[in-house]
Amino acid sequence: MTTLRQAILSNLLAVAATFGIAFVSLSVVAQTKAPAAADAVEEEREPNKKDKDCVRLPGGNAPVNRLARLKGKLSIRNLELTYFGKELSLLTKDDVEYLAELVPYCASMRNDNTDTQVAKFKMERFAELVLEAQAARAKSVEWIEQTTAAADKLRSSPEGIREIHNFWAEMLNRQYEMTLGDLRYISDYLSRRRDELYSSGDVKRGVLNPFDPGPVIPRDAKE
Numbered sequence: 593m594t595t596l597r598q599a600i601l602s603n604l605l606a607v608a609a610t611f612g613i614a615f616v617s618l619s620v621v622a623q624t625k626a627p628a629a630a631d632a633v634e635e636e637r638e639p640n641k642k643d644k645d646c647v648r649l650p651g652g653n654a655p656v657n658r659l660a661r662l663k664g665k666l667s668i669r670n671l672e673l674t675y676f677g678k679e680l681s682l683l684t685k686d687d688v689e690y691l692a693e694l695v696p697y698c699a700s701m702r703n704d705n706t707d708t709q710v711a712k713f714k715m716e717r718f719a720e721l722v723l724e725a726q727a728a729r730a731k732s733v734e735w736i737e738q739t740t741a742a743a744d745k746l747r748s749s750p751e752g753i754r755e756i757h758n759f760w761a762e763m764l765n766r767q768y769e770m771t772l773g774d775l776r777y778i779s780d781y782l783s784r785r786r787d788e789l790y791s792s793g794d795v796k797r798g799v800l801n802p803f804d805p806g807p808v809i810p811r812d813a814k815e
Contacts, residue, residue, distance in 0.1 A: 646698035651677040659721060660714040666721035668729045672771050680722050681729065681771060688719035732770040736778050739763075743785045748792035756786045 650656065652674030659666060671681035676691060683691075696712040739759050746752040760782050767775050 642694055642697050643701070645694055646701065648676060649695065649698060650675055654680060656718050657714060660717040662721060665728075666725040668725050668732070668769055669771060671722070671725050671729060672773065681726060683722055683726075685723065688715075688722055692716050692719050729770060729774070732766055732774060735762075735766065736770070736774060739778065740781055743782065746785070746789060748789045752789050753786070756782060756789060760786075 654670075654673040654675040656675065659670070671679065673680050675683070676687065678687070692712065692715040695715045696708040699711045700708045739762075743756060743759060746755055760779075763775070763778055763782065770778075
């Protein structure tokens, strides 16, 4: 009987030991899997290019909201305003198209109840105004290039003096079709070229008053 009891006791101890090992093993497995559960937590979204560019807005002094409400055209003088770190005169078509997507995106990410559709409309209108003003300015830039080339060829003569004053008069007529920077450039150039023509020796200032160049020669007559 003693031997039988010892055998039964040994079996019970063995069974208990077996379950104990199993329990420990399951605990170890559970502990091993715990980090995996933590890994399942959603990771923070990595910022993309638009997220980074949102920080750059507005990046200038152009009053986009006010400009977008314009019913007419954007003044060419306003091309010297800045936005997104550039003068409006330097914004490319790709730039303004990207901004038309970026600004509504940034508005949606701020969660400040900004209507993204309104933001999109404003930027599309802003892009349209800027590109139109740039196209208009391009014509004045072309005129400036043609005028400086023609003025370089003028001789010091009464005709040359009159022609340089014709250029000055045309510049005044075009002054609102160019930026202030453009106007400063061409006015400085024409003033300097006029002085060169007067100082060359062939024409004396007493012959033609620089403020009264005489009758303007019609272009048809010159041709």
